[in-house]
Amino acid sequence: MEIDKAIGECDDKRLKTKYNNAIFVIKRALSLYSIEEVAFSFNGGKDSTVLLHLLRAGYFLHKKELSSSNGGLSGFPVRTIYFESPSAFTEINAFTYDAAQTYGIQLDIIRQDFKSGLEALLKANPIRAIFLGVRIGDPTAVGQEQFSPSSPGWPPFMRVNPILDWSYRDVWAFLLTCKVKYCSLYDQGYTSIGSIHDTVPNALLSVNDTSSKEKFKPAYLLSDGRLERAGRVKKNAALKNDVGSDSQNHEVLLASVIAVGDEILSGTVEDQLGLSLCKKLTSVGWSVQQTSVLRNDIDSVSEEVDRQRSICDMVFIYGGVGPLHSDVTLAGVAKAFGVRLAPDEEFEEYLRHLISEQCTGDRNEMAQLPEGITELLHHEKLSVPLIKCRNVIVLAATNTKELEKEWECLTELTKLGGSTSLMESKRLMTSLTDVEVAEPLSKLGLEFPDIYLGCYRKSRRGPIIICLKGKDNARIDSAVQALCKKFKEGVFVDMK
Numbered sequence: 001m002e003i004d005k006a007i008g009e010c011d012d013k014r015l016k017t018k019y020n021n022a023i024f025v026i027k028r029a030l031s032l033y034s035i036e037e038v039a040f041s042f043n044g045g046k047d048s049t050v051l052l053h054l055l056r057a058g059y060f061l062h063k064k065e066l067s068s069s070n071g072g073l074s075g076f077p078v079r080t081i082y083f084e085s086p087s088a089f090t091e092i093n094a095f096t097y098d099a100a101q102t103y104g105i106q107l108d109i110i111r112q113d114f115k116s117g118l119e120a121l122l123k124a125n126p127i128r129a130i131f132l133g134v135r136i137g138d139p140t141a142v143g144q145e146q147f148s149p150s151s152p153g154w155p156p157f158m159r160v161n162p163i164l165d166w167s168y169r170d171v172w173a174f175l176l177t178c179k180v181k182y183c184s185l186y187d188q189g190y191t192s193i194g195s196i197h198d199t200v201p202n203a204l205l206s207v208n209d210t211s212s213k214e215k216f217k218p219a220y221l222l223s224d225g226r227l228e229r230a231g232r233v234k235k236n237a238a239l240k241n242d243v244g245s246d247s248q249n250h251e252v253l254l255a256s257v258i259a260v261g262d263e264i265l266s267g268t269v270e271d272q273l274g275l276s277l278c279k280k281l282t283s284v285g286w287s288v289q290q291t292s293v294l295r296n297d298i299d300s301v302s303e304e305v306d307r308q309r310s311i312c313d314m315v316f317i318y319g320g321v322g323p324l325h326s327d328v329t330l331a332g333v334a335k336a337f338g339v340r341l342a343p344d345e346e347f348e349e350y351l352r353h354l355i356s357e358q359c360t361g362d363r364n365e366m367a368q369l370p371e372g373i374t375e376l377l378h379h380e381k382l383s384v385p386l387i388k389c390r391n392v393i394v395l396a397a398t399n400t401k402e403l404e405k406e407w408e409c410l411t412e413l414t415k416l417g418g419s420t421s422l423m424e425s426k427r428l429m430t431s432l433t434d435v436e437v438a439e440p441l442s443k444l445g446l447e448f449p450d451i452y453l454g455c456y457r458k459s460r461r462g463p464i465i466i467c468l469k470g471k472d473n474a475r476i477d478s479a480v481q482a483l484c485k486k487f488k489e490g491v492f493v494d495m496k
């Protein structure tokens with residue numbers, strides 16, 4: 001088999017290791033599932049081209065082990081699916097069809113979106129596992145492993161990612177060593193290919209040329225693989241801006257507070273940070289719209305962050321920050337913004353000072369931050385900067401004392417406390433029953449629509465506390481007077 005032979009004969013040790021690991025994953029998958037139960041998701045991109053050849057080799061080696069036959073490969077028996085889109089590059093389409101013909105692939109062309117297409121595919125076929133050319137640097141790889149069940153909300157199948165741990169360099173080493181054909185766009189400066197609407201050649205491969213037409217070097221010459229997606233136009237261009245800019249068109253700033261922790265949900269630990277944050281935010285004039293407690297699960301975090309970041313001016317998230325397996329918060333934030341987690345040298349430097357002697361390996365896992373959207377907020381009182389990803393603030397605090405310090409720095413570093421006018425408030429206590437106060441209070445609400453009226457009790461039969469909040473103290477006083485007038489004198493005690 002020519003691929004196996006080419007790798008066997010090359011002297012790139014790293015490539016051999018990557019190849020062997022990928023072949024191992026493919027062979028395991030082919031042992032776990034029958035050939036009718038697997039599919040290959042092929043789109044003519046470089047990563048899926050690598051996977052095509054690995055699958056050809058893996059299938060050959062798998063068969064060889066089973067039957068000890070040594071025959072060649074005629075045809076490719078793995079069902080291959082291609083989601084064809086009108087916004088794909090013609091070169092990508094042409095290459096996909098060409099490759100199918102060259103390697104005897106029966107292509108299933110799907111002209112629906114991924115989810116609906118997969119639903120229909122799984123309904124009509126007994127497919128249980130799908131091979132994908134996803135690599136760890138891709139935004140969609142966040143939280144995935146070599147075998148990862150499809151996400152909640154997707155039809156059920158196993159995603160098999162044999163080249164998950166391959167780098168950009170590994171991909172090119174493989175394609176060039178095996179001398180296989182790849183899509184012509186990669187020779188014209190394209191380094192990662194999406195649709196015609198969001199992909200341009202990578203400017204880092206631009207060649208200064210005197211002629212008017214810009215020229216580009218081939219993709220394999222990109223020296224820093226981390227910049228593979230520099231030719232992708234940002235999808236989230238319409239993201240809300242940060243606090244202090246023009247994103248707010250409501251008068252009161254809206255906040256959402258998210259805690260991440262299985263232990264809070266099981267009642268093992270008490271969430272005191274949420275309470276403290278709500279108090280602090282309210283004290284500087286913010287309106288907290290929602291607090292939520294989430295499981296230590298990347299998809300739960302990404303879905304909630306995605307929802308809240310588009311509704312609120314600022315999202316505060318804590319818990320699940322660190323190097324443990326359960327520390328998924330930053331991965332969830334990255335996924336919510338559709339970016340990958342990437343090593344951040346500046347952050348790594350801070351961590352090195354802090355925990356250098358405890359670091360193992362050459363990279364610090366904790367130094368991985370959502371790429372391109374992270375701002376580090378330094379403050380001399382903090383040993384590690386605060387992490388701000390657009391309008392999401394990731395707090396590292398684990399108790400109220402640590403939160404106190406982070407909050408102090410945060411308010412100094414951002415416009416959290418200064419960009420909004422403070423709300424005035426007054427609290428009244430009464431031992432009137434709730435039935436007695438209910439109607440007059442509703443009427444008061446109609447008379448004073450600019451005043452927020454809140455009520456709570458300390459016990460079912462105990463006194464009721466009425467909160468009045470607004471921008472103007474005089475208006476609050478008028479509302480208090482109007483309320484008092486509706487009852488006998490002295491039934492309300494001013495709690496300040």
Ligand SMILES: Cc1cc2nc3c(=O)[nH]c(=O)nc-3n(C[C@H](O)[C@H](O)[C@H](O)COP(=O)(O)O)c2cc1C
Pocket residue numbers: 041083114118130132140149150151154159194
């Ligand atoms: C075969 C296949 C399976 C997929 N399974 C999932 C999945 O389980 N969960 C998910 O969030 N996205 C899934 N996706 C979508 C991808 O994560 C990603 O959104 C898609 O490749 C589009 O990437 P792009 O937006 O960069 O074009 C799947 C895509 C394909 C082709």
Ligand SMILES: Nc1ncnc2c1ncn2[C@@H]1O[C@H](COP(=O)(O)OP(=O)(O)OP(=O)(O)O)[C@@H](O)[C@H]1O
Pocket residue numbers: 041042043044045046047048049081082083084131132133134135138191192193194
């Ligand atoms: N339209 C599609 N049809 C079938 N599979 C797809 C499609 N789009 C993505 N995939 C699957 O998702 C994988 C990851 O896509 P991604 O765009 O990151 O890689 P690629 O297209 O192979 O290479 P490149 O990063 O250069 O674009 C692909 O390798 C393929 O398995």
Ligand SMILES: [Mg+2]
Pocket residue numbers: 043045192193194
């Ligand atoms: Mg692609």
